[in-house]
Amino acid sequence: MFLIKRKVSFSAAHRLYSDALSDEENRAVYGKCSNPNYHGHNFSLEVAVKGEPDPRTGMVINFKTLGEILEREVVEQLDHRNLNLEVDWLRGVVPTAENLVRAIWEILESKIPQGRLHSLTLSETESSSVTYFGPHGGTT
Amino acid sequence: MFLIKRKVSFSAAHRLYSDALSDEENRAVYGKCSNPNYHGHNFSLEVAVKGEPDPRTGMVINFKTLGEILEREVVEQLDHRNLNLEVDWLRGVVPTAENLVRAIWEILESKIPQGRLHSLTLSETESSSVTYFGPHGGTT
Amino acid sequence: MFLIKRKVSFSAAHRLYSDALSDEENRAVYGKCSNPNYHGHNFSLEVAVKGEPDPRTGMVINFKTLGEILEREVVEQLDHRNLNLEVDWLRGVVPTAENLVRAIWEILESKIPQGRLHSLTLSETESSSVTYFGPHGGTT
Amino acid sequence: MFLIKRKVSFSAAHRLYSDALSDEENRAVYGKCSNPNYHGHNFSLEVAVKGEPDPRTGMVINFKTLGEILEREVVEQLDHRNLNLEVDWLRGVVPTAENLVRAIWEILESKIPQGRLHSLTLSETESSSVTYFGPHGGTT
Amino acid sequence: MFLIKRKVSFSAAHRLYSDALSDEENRAVYGKCSNPNYHGHNFSLEVAVKGEPDPRTGMVINFKTLGEILEREVVEQLDHRNLNLEVDWLRGVVPTAENLVRAIWEILESKIPQGRLHSLTLSETESSSVTYFGPHGGTT
Amino acid sequence: MFLIKRKVSFSAAHRLYSDALSDEENRAVYGKCSNPNYHGHNFSLEVAVKGEPDPRTGMVINFKTLGEILEREVVEQLDHRNLNLEVDWLRGVVPTAENLVRAIWEILESKIPQGRLHSLTLSETESSSVTYFGPHGGTT
Numbered sequence: 001m002f003l004i005k006r007k008v009s010f011s012a013a014h015r016l017y018s019d020a021l022s023d024e025e026n027r028a029v030y031g032k033c034s035n036p037n038y039h040g041h042n043f044s045l046e047v048a049v050k051g052e053p054d055p056r057t058g059m060v061i062n063f064k065t066l067g068e069i070l071e072r073e074v075v076e077q078l079d080h081r082n083l084n085l086e087v088d089w090l091r092g093v094v095p096t097a098e099n100l101v102r103a104i105w106e107i108l109e110s111k112i113p114q115g116r117l118h119s120l121t122l123s124e125t126e127s128s129s130v131t132y133f134g135p136h137g138g139t140t
Numbered sequence: 141m142f143l144i145k146r147k148v149s150f151s152a153a154h155r156l157y158s159d160a161l162s163d164e165e166n167r168a169v170y171g172k173c174s175n176p177n178y179h180g181h182n183f184s185l186e187v188a189v190k191g192e193p194d195p196r197t198g199m200v201i202n203f204k205t206l207g208e209i210l211e212r213e214v215v216e217q218l219d220h221r222n223l224n225l226e227v228d229w230l231r232g233v234v235p236t237a238e239n240l241v242r243a244i245w246e247i248l249e250s251k252i253p254q255g256r257l258h259s260l261t262l263s264e265t266e267s268s269s270v271t272y273f274g275p276h277g278g279t280t
Numbered sequence: 281m282f283l284i285k286r287k288v289s290f291s292a293a294h295r296l297y298s299d300a301l302s303d304e305e306n307r308a309v310y311g312k313c314s315n316p317n318y319h320g321h322n323f324s325l326e327v328a329v330k331g332e333p334d335p336r337t338g339m340v341i342n343f344k345t346l347g348e349i350l351e352r353e354v355v356e357q358l359d360h361r362n363l364n365l366e367v368d369w370l371r372g373v374v375p376t377a378e379n380l381v382r383a384i385w386e387i388l389e390s391k392i393p394q395g396r397l398h399s400l401t402l403s404e405t406e407s408s409s410v411t412y413f414g415p416h417g418g419t420t
Numbered sequence: 421m422f423l424i425k426r427k428v429s430f431s432a433a434h435r436l437y438s439d440a441l442s443d444e445e446n447r448a449v450y451g452k453c454s455n456p457n458y459h460g461h462n463f464s465l466e467v468a469v470k471g472e473p474d475p476r477t478g479m480v481i482n483f484k485t486l487g488e489i490l491e492r493e494v495v496e497q498l499d500h501r502n503l504n505l506e507v508d509w510l511r512g513v514v515p516t517a518e519n520l521v522r523a524i525w526e527i528l529e530s531k532i533p534q535g536r537l538h539s540l541t542l543s544e545t546e547s548s549s550v551t552y553f554g555p556h557g558g559t560t
Numbered sequence: 561m562f563l564i565k566r567k568v569s570f571s572a573a574h575r576l577y578s579d580a581l582s583d584e585e586n587r588a589v590y591g592k593c594s595n596p597n598y599h600g601h602n603f604s605l606e607v608a609v610k611g612e613p614d615p616r617t618g619m620v621i622n623f624k625t626l627g628e629i630l631e632r633e634v635v636e637q638l639d640h641r642n643l644n645l646e647v648d649w650l651r652g653v654v655p656t657a658e659n660l661v662r663a664i665w666e667i668l669e670s671k672i673p674q675g676r677l678h679s680l681t682l683s684e685t686e687s688s689s690v691t692y693f694g695p696h697g698g699t700t
Numbered sequence: 701m702f703l704i705k706r707k708v709s710f711s712a713a714h715r716l717y718s719d720a721l722s723d724e725e726n727r728a729v730y731g732k733c734s735n736p737n738y739h740g741h742n743f744s745l746e747v748a749v750k751g752e753p754d755p756r757t758g759m760v761i762n763f764k765t766l767g768e769i770l771e772r773e774v775v776e777q778l779d780h781r782n783l784n785l786e787v788d789w790l791r792g793v794v795p796t797a798e799n800l801v802r803a804i805w806e807i808l809e810s811k812i813p814q815g816r817l818h819s820l821t822l823s824e825t826e827s828s829s830v831t832y833f834g835p836h837g838g839t840t
Contacts, residue, residue: 001558002518007547011265013153013178020336029337031344037222038153040180042265048551056440057449058516063548064451082177096338098282125151125182127287128343131328137281141838142798147827160616169617171624188831196720197729198796203828204731236618238562267567268623271608278561291825293713293738300476309477311484317782318713320740322825362737376478378422405711405742407427408483411468418421431685433573433598457642458573460600462685502597545571545602580756589757591764656758658702687707688763691748698701 003048003118004059006066010079013040014095017084038082043100044123045074047108051115061114069111074104097122097130105134143188143258144199146206150219153180154235157224178222183240184263185214187248191255201254209251214244237262237270245274283328283398284339286346290359293320294375297364318362323380324403325354327388331395341394349391354384377402377410385414423468423538426486430499433460434515437504458502463520464543465494467528471535481534489531494524517542517550525554563608563678566626570639573600574655577644598642603660604683605634607668611675621674629671634664657682657690665694703748703818704759706766710779713740714795717784738782743800744823745774747808751815761814769811774804797822797830805834 015038016030026034033039047070051060077087083095089107093099101122109117119137123129155178156170166174173179187210191200217227223235229247233239241262249257259277263269295318296310306314313319327350331340357367363375369387373379381402389397399417403409435458436450446454453459467490471480497507503515509527513519521542529537539557543549575598576590586594593599607630611620637647643655649667653659661682669677679697683689715738716730726734733739747770751760777787783795789807793799801822809817819837823829 001553002521003551004518005549005551009265011179011181013180016338018337029339029342031342032220033344035220035222035226037225038178038180039151039220039222040153040178041151042182053516053518053522057438058436058514058519059449060518060550062449062451063517063544067547080172080175080179082175082179085177086175094338096333097343098284098333098340099338101282102333124343125149127347129285130340131283131285133281133283141833142801143831144798145829145831156618158617169619169622171622193796193798193802197718198716198794198799199729200798200830202729202731203797203824204733207827234618236613237623238564238613238620239618241562242613264623267627269565270620271563271565273561289825291739291741293740296478298477309479309482311482312780315780315782315786317785318738318740319711319780319782320713320738321711322742360732360735360739362735362739365737366735374478376473377483378424378473378480379478381422382473404483405709407487409425410480411423411425413421429685431599431601433600452640455640455642455646457645458598458600459571459640459642460573460598461571462602500592500595500599502595502599505597506595545569576758578757589759589762591762654758656753657763658704658753658760659758661702662753684763687767689705690760691703691705693701 001050002053002060003050004061004063004066004115005046005048006063006070007044007046008067008070008075009042009044010075011040011042012078012081012083013038014083015039016094016096018094038084041124043078044129045070045104046121046123048118048120049112049115050118054114061112065113069108073107073111077107097124097128098132101130101132105132109134141190142193142200143190144201144203144206144255145186145188146203146210147184147186148207148210148215149182149184150215151180151182152218152221152223153178154223155179156234156236158234178224181264183218184269185210185244186261186263188258188260189252189255190258194254201252205253209248213247213251217247237264237268238272241270241272245272249274281330282333282340283330284341284343284346284395285326285328286343286350287324287326288347288350288355289322289324290355291320291322292358292361292363293318294363295319296374296376298374318364321404323358324409325350325384326401326403328398328400329392329395330398334394341392345393349388353387353391357387377404377408378412381410381412385412389414421470422473422480423470424480424483424486424535425466425468426483426490427464427466428487428490428495429462429464430495431460431462432498432501432503433458434503435459436514436516438514458504461544463498465490465524466541466543468538468540469532469535470538474534481532485533489528493527493531497527517544517548518552521550521552525552529554561610562613562620563610564620564623564626564675565606565608566623566630567604567606568627568630568635569602569604570635571600571602572638572641572643573598574643575599576654576656578654598644601684603638604689605630605664606681606683608678608680609672609675610678614674621672625673629668633667633671637667657684657688658692661690661692665692669694701750702753702760703750704761704763704766704815705746705748706763706770707744707746708767708770708775709742709744710775711740711742712778712781712783713738714783715739716794716796718794738784741824743778744829745770745804746821746823748818748820749812749815750818754814761812765813769808773807773811777807797824797828798832801830801832805832809834
């Protein structure tokens with residue numbers, strides 16, 4: 001089994017605030033991440049596609065194809081945007097790394113033409129990231 | 141001559157918009173960086189202090205001292221903030237990397253207890269940065 | 281399933297020397313790593329916590345909470361220390377990366393308030409690391 | 421279970437061209453990677469060996485031993501070489517990342533003296549890599 | 561004085577071989593870099609433009625403008641190419657890092673619309689690079 | 701003018717303690733860096749050699765030559781060593797980054813066969829480094 005991995009990045013603003021929580025609870029849970037005027041990150045997204053190489057081409061999926069899908073479906077949608085206000089498919093979502101990566105999974109899953117989406121890793125900073133294996137995936 | 145360098149980072153939101161320009165000019169000059177709902181970055185700041193080591197201690201300035209100054213004067217002021225709205229000493233400043241680094245210079249210059257501030261490098265992303273040598277500094 | 285990952289680093293001295301081996305065997309097994317006067321590294325530790333996000337907060341565990349635990353339980357204990365001499369919970373342990381990461385697992389496992397500890401990756405250098413999945417974990 | 425990881429790099433030329441495809445198909449499938457005059461990369465290879473530490477030494481396998489194997493079996497064979505023309509064990513292989521990593525697996529598998537080869541990750545660039553888990557390995 | 565820096569990368573093949581030297585001398589001087597079948601790198605190029613920010617825009621030169629120039633003048637010309645055979649403005653040039661960076665300077669110098677080209681840093685690998693300050697530039 | 705840069709790294713133990721200071725002063729000045737049992741780092745050293753390329757070879761100095769000098773004169777002397785106890789040319793030197801880099805300059809200066817030593821950058825961690833321009837060098 002092979003995993004093909006490709007990384008892109010986008011710069012966006014967000015704040016963590018849940019309507020299900022009071023203002024006080026929001027501050028307690030999210031701290032300075034709940035700043036009403038937003039903050040931002042250079043988010044990095046690494047997608048992993050699993051599969052076997054096509055014997056004719058020797059590839060599971062072309063890095064270039066994968067890069068173009070990520071550019072179109074993720075970077076063009078999220079780069080230089082406000083993740084709380086400006087993205088249709090994030091409406092009503094508290095933009096934690098966990099919720100973002102699950103929403104990105106739903107966007108990407110059906111768009112992968114060869115192989116199958118295995119996992120997504122979204123990094124907020126060089127020291128903080130979330131990996132998601134999909135609704136049915138996982139590791140022991 | 142020695143340069144002592146220390147790096148910190150902060151995550152902030154900003155937008156590029158100048159009152160001296162029309163909305164159309166703003167879009168023409170700043171492109172998607174002028175998005176009214178902001179975007180953001182993990183900014184990285186590297187400070188360089190120049191000087192000669194104190195013969196008793198063998199140091200120009202302690203990395204730890206330098207780090208604490210940067211933490212207090214820069215990171216606590218800018219991290220998880222909106223650079224257009226929330227920082228007193230950035231009021232009225234279009235937060236381009238050039239303007240940010242000059243404003244940070246003014247804040248830091250008098251706070252360096254040993255050696256002298258030589259230059260500041262502010263990175264917006266891994267591939268984009270500005271280095272400032274101060275109002276009287278420079279290189280050939 | 282989600283993995284939440286957070287990275288910290290610490291600078292420490294160690295030497296590899298086992299009382300179960302003769303001096304000659306120590307040199308044969310550990311080479312220059314057995315230097316009696318110690319050497320050192322900037323160790324990097326990445327912790328992975330697995331779980332499902334709390335639907336109210338959208339988080340498995342807050343990056344900040346996880347970071348504070350790592351700071352208190354690992355960095356404060358190991359940073360600028362001698363791993364052979366100064367850490368209670370490493371007494372009698374040959375501080376190989378394997379043994380260190382297992383000892384850190386025992387310290388951290390019960391301290392994770394949400395989700396469960398999935399794996400720890402300890403890097404000695406940029407090109408050398410060990411990942412541990414716990415006494416009952418593992419991958420195929 | 422432990423994974424011991426070690427990284428090396430090598431600089432090589434290659435082109436993607438399959439005799440099973442027409443020239444037109446080669447261009448359609450591989451794009452500029454099929455340039456007849458070759459292009460090149462700083463390839464990075466990370467090997468992961470799984471196992472339990474020997475209780476006497478506290479190591480699954482010495483980083484140094486692993487590094488020497490990679491140097492001899494991979495770097496000396498591939499560094500500053502043309503992967504299409506100059507490597508016996510790549511003859512007839514279209515040097516995609518997938519095919520390269522599978523060929524390297526076959527070379528390395530029997531050479532690991534302690535533990536067992538778990539996976540290999542070959543990066544062509546900082547944003548493009550392939551991980552291979554061997555003919556019988558894999559993840560869910 | 562400000563330096564605006566922007567980084568791009570390209571993957572190319574080359575070999576070091578000088579017609580002014582015998583085959584034996586070529587091998588002696590360039591070692592395995594003179595392999596007749598080529599090798600390759602992920603080259604990284606960082607351009608530094610010096611100037612003062614325009615008071616209306618707060619920028620010396622837009623990162624985006626600079627990036628587009630580098631993309632068009634350097635990346636499109638050199639990426640996935642053979643630097644010995646396929647680039648008009650490298651014809652007759654032994655493609656050492658020194659010679660490449662000087663040739664790139666000549667291409668770029670007149671293309672920078674604001675500020676002035678200050679220096680170019682070309683990296684062959686993460687540990688090997690050359691910085692060029694132009695025919696009239698330099699540092700003490 | 702060209703700068704040729706090459707980077708190496710070494711893992712060593714040290715402590716900061718000056719005989720010219722009392723124990724109390726040592727703790728006040730050096731903090732946890734004065735731990736009597738040592739701590740350590742993966743030090744990284746980047747050397748910059750300045751010069752003009754030889755027109756016959758197109759090189760100021762071969763990266764390989766420079767790397768071999770650094771390996772022999774620096775890495776073999778300092779790697780896996782205790783910088784307070786084991787290095788002849790560091791005897792009596794408080795091993796601050798400033799003092800280390802000056803001592804390394806004295807070792808290297810006469811060993812560079814082509815071009816001239818321009819500067820040395822020694823990093824203790826990814827965020828802390830010192831650049832030295834030699835006893836007669838410097839920047840404005």
